Amino acid sequence: MTADQRVPLVAMHGITKRFGAIEALVDVDLHVHAHEVVALVGDNGAGKSTLAKMISGVLQPDAGMIEIGGEEVALPSPQAAHALGVATVFQDLALCDNLDVTANLYLGRELRSRFARDDGRMEESARRVLRELKSRIPSARTPLRNLSAGQRQAVAIARTLIGNPRIIVLDEPTGALSVAHTAEVLTHVQRLRDLGLGVILISHNMNDVRAVADRIEVLRHGRNNGTFDAATASYEDVLAAITGAVPLGRRTSSRHIAG
Amino acid sequence: MAGSQSALRAANRSVVVDTVKQFGGLTQVELVEATGLSPATVSIIVRELLGAGVVDIATTTRSGRRAQLVTLARRVGLAVGVQIGHRHLSVALGDFSHEIIAEQHLPLPHDHRVDTSLDRVALLVSDLLEQVGSELVEVVGIGVGLPAPVDSGTGMISVRGLMRGWDDVHIGQVLSKRLGRPVHVENDANLGALAESTLGAGREYLDSVYVRASYGTGAGLILSGRLHRGFAGTAGEIGHIQVDPQGAVCRCGGRGCLDTVVGAQALIEPLRGTYGSLTLRDVISRALAGDRGCAQVVADAGATIGEVVAGLGVAVNPQCVVVGGELAETGELLLGPLREAVLRRVLPNEIAPIDVVPAAFGPKAEVVGALALALQHADVVLEVPDVVVPGVTDDGSREV
Numbered sequence: 001m002t003a004d005q006r007v008p009l010v011a012m013h014g015i016t017k018r019f020g021a022i023e024a025l026v027d028v029d030l031h032v033h034a035h036e037v038v039a040l041v042g043d044n045g046a047g048k049s050t051l052a053k054m055i056s057g058v059l060q061p062d063a064g065m066i067e068i069g070g071e072e073v074a075l076p077s078p079q080a081a082h083a084l085g086v087a088t089v090f091q092d093l094a095l096c097d098n099l100d101v102t103a104n105l106y107l108g109r110e111l112r113s114r115f116a117r118d119d120g121r122m123e124e125s126a127r128r129v130l131r132e133l134k135s136r137i138p139s140a141r142t143p144l145r146n147l148s149a150g151q152r153q154a155v156a157i158a159r160t161l162i163g164n165p166r167i168i169v170l171d172e173p174t175g176a177l178s179v180a181h182t183a184e185v186l187t188h189v190q191r192l193r194d195l196g197l198g199v200i201l202i203s204h205n206m207n208d209v210r211a212v213a214d215r216i217e218v219l220r221h222g223r224n225n226g227t228f229d230a231a232t233a234s235y236e237d238v239l240a241a242i243t244g245a246v247p248l249g250r251r252t253s254s255r256h257i258a259g
Numbered sequence: 260m261a262g263s264q265s266a267l268r269a270a271n272r273s274v275v276v277d278t279v280k281q282f283g284g285l286t287q288v289e290l291v292e293a294t295g296l297s298p299a300t301v302s303i304i305v306r307e308l309l310g311a312g313v314v315d316i317a318t319t320t321r322s323g324r325r326a327q328l329v330t331l332a333r334r335v336g337l338a339v340g341v342q343i344g345h346r347h348l349s350v351a352l353g354d355f356s357h358e359i360i361a362e363q364h365l366p367l368p369h370d371h372r373v374d375t376s377l378d379r380v381a382l383l384v385s386d387l388l389e390q391v392g393s394e395l396v397e398v399v400g401i402g403v404g405l406p407a408p409v410d411s412g413t414g415m416i417s418v419r420g421l422m423r424g425w426d427d428v429h430i431g432q433v434l435s436k437r438l439g440r441p442v443h444v445e446n447d448a449n450l451g452a453l454a455e456s457t458l459g460a461g462r463e464y465l466d467s468v469y470v471r472a473s474y475g476t477g478a479g480l481i482l483s484g485r486l487h488r489g490f491a492g493t494a495g496e497i498g499h500i501q502v503d504p505q506g507a508v509c510r511c512g513g514r515g516c517l518d519t520v521v522g523a524q525a526l527i528e529p530l531r532g533t534y535g536s537l538t539l540r541d542v543i544s545r546a547l548a549g550d551r552g553c554a555q556v557v558a559d560a561g562a563t564i565g566e567v568v569a570g571l572g573v574a575v576n577p578q579c580v581v582v583g584g585e586l587a588e589t590g591e592l593l594l595g596p597l598r599e600a601v602l603r604r605v606l607p608n609e610i611a612p613i614d615v616v617p618a619a620f621g622p623k624a625e626v627v628g629a630l631a632l633a634l635q636h637a638d639v640v641l642e643v644p645d646v647v648v649p650g651v652t653d654d655g656s657r658e659v
Binding site (some may be wrong): 006033035074106107178179182183186187190194207209210211212214215229230231232233234235 | 346363364365366367368369372373375379382383386387390392524527535536538540541544
């Protein structure tokens with residue numbers, strides 16, 4: 001591996017988090033560059049979602065350091081994370097069925113003109129975002145209840161693009177989708193990468209992960225358990241690291257001392 | 260006497276339908292030229308076929324004039340074109356005019372599994388059919404392209420080791436059993452050649468070569484208007500021609516194959532030091548955006564491919580080389596050096612100087628070829644009641 005001199009968008013060093021007797025994360029490292037999709041994989045309870053929640057400001061680490069753009073930051077709340085350019089799509093999507101696509105994209109951060117809500121400007125930039133994503137959503141005025149599961153996921157992803165983020169966290173975006181909808185979401189993930197964003201993709205599906213990720217980071221029992229180049233890594237190697245079939249000696253080159 | 264007349268009419272009808280099928284869609288004037296039948300006969304037959312719902316007529320323009328475009332009616336059947344690539348899967352629905360009605364694109368992992376990928380093909384096909392309000396029974400056939408040589412008899416990959424885990428699978432059989440429709444499997448470069456030579460950039464020429472520059476490199480040969488596959492389907496596998504005797508060992512077991520020099524991995528490797536993690540798609544989009552390093556890599560690949568294609572040119576003397584595949588999306592960045600290398604090496608002749616052009620269908624050449632393959636094999640049942648001479652007992656129906 002060649003030494004990477006670039007400054008990562010996000011770097012997490014020695015992250016540790018305990019919930020009582022549960023060791024959710026122990027001394028975990030993770031870094032993501034611009035124009036890169038990093039997949040976070042592991043069994044149930046391996047700590048994937050906990051780590052994602054720390055980047056998005058929902059949880060705070062007991063120990064360890066988070067850097068964004070090379071500077072140490074504190075992320076006490078989701079608002080703080082959002083202000084620093086981190087946008088997250090959680091598993092439940094958090095969309096409103098009775099509102100249309102535009103309203104969902106701007107939920108909670110509606111644009112205002114001098115006296116009232118600026119619907120025209122919102123709809124215009126909603127269209128721009130949908131177009132950037134090359135999504136197949138027919139109109140920005142369609143109510144959410146008329147959209148398919150895949151289209152909803154696309155709306156949730158499009159929502160992250162409002163406010164020019166740098167890092168997108170996607171938690172199980174293809175979880176319950178059909179193959180056709182999975183195809184669309186994976187194409188959107190590629191699109192986010194093409195836009196120069198850093199993407200953290202959490203998924204159980206090894207196929208989806210290996211299809212769009214640049215790098216695969218394996219977590220096992222809250223610890224780093226291997227880094228793989230997705231373009232060459234074999235299914236067997238990644239699976240072995242997830243299940244612990246290989247001894248921990250594999251934890252690799254991605255580790256460097258913070259400082 | 261009446262019997263032989265109606266037999267003649269039936270024969271003419273099937274000539275017209277075959278011709279429409281071959282070209283996808285053409286005007287009545289073009290039909291006259293293509294079939295050699297008289298304008299009156301063509302006009303009568305087209306009216307009959309229209310009445311029977313076998314063909315549709317749409318208004319189009321030819322050299323500035325309004326004209327009637329004849330296509331096979333969509334209800335005659337849909338075809339499915341599938342392209343299984345190294346890193347993606349494309350599925351398209353088309354009808355007899357070779358028009359793509361719906362399509363879907365799915366990114367695939369490196370070394371994707373045969374069972375998972377074929378399962379996804381089947382699911383995507385039925386999803387897409389649902390999208391256009393159709394069903395599997397409407398599908399006349401399914402064409403499948405693979406990035407490896409295919410034995411047409413068995414529908415299996417004919418050279419071992421090129422696609423890990425795919426060697427012993429009857430791909431055609433697995434899919435036809437699953438979907439219940441006829442499945443035809445073919446090499447992807449051959450499909451590109453089929454599409455470009457019947458409907459695209461090579462349609463003017465009897466002898467042409469289609470070069471597919473992608474994650475790997477391949478070629479399809481059209482000789483005297485027909486696809487030349489070779490006995491085991493390995494004709495045109497230029498990705499495995501040796502270009503560097505001291506080079507790396509290829510998947511096929513040979514040393515220094517073209518694929519080890521211009522394949523995706525080989526193109527990305529020298530860029531890694533300065534660019535970090537890259538994919539082939541990145542190299543293409545950065546080259547197009549003016550990045551000199553990526554453009555250099557693409558240009559060098561073009562020159563190397565060109566030298567090999569020149570050898571192919573000497574062997575088969577094509578009138579035209581059509582270049583497709585992902586790398587061809589860089590346009591002249593790839594084509595310029597490729598053309599130069601071909602023209603420098605190929606034997607010049609005065610009668611038909613060789614032409615090097617981009618694929619008319621671009622990245623869709625392979626799925627269009629897969630559609631064309633499925634349509635070529637499809638039987639169209641002609642149930643045309645004899646309307647010209649009412650009361651004749653011969654019903655004039657005939658299978659083509």
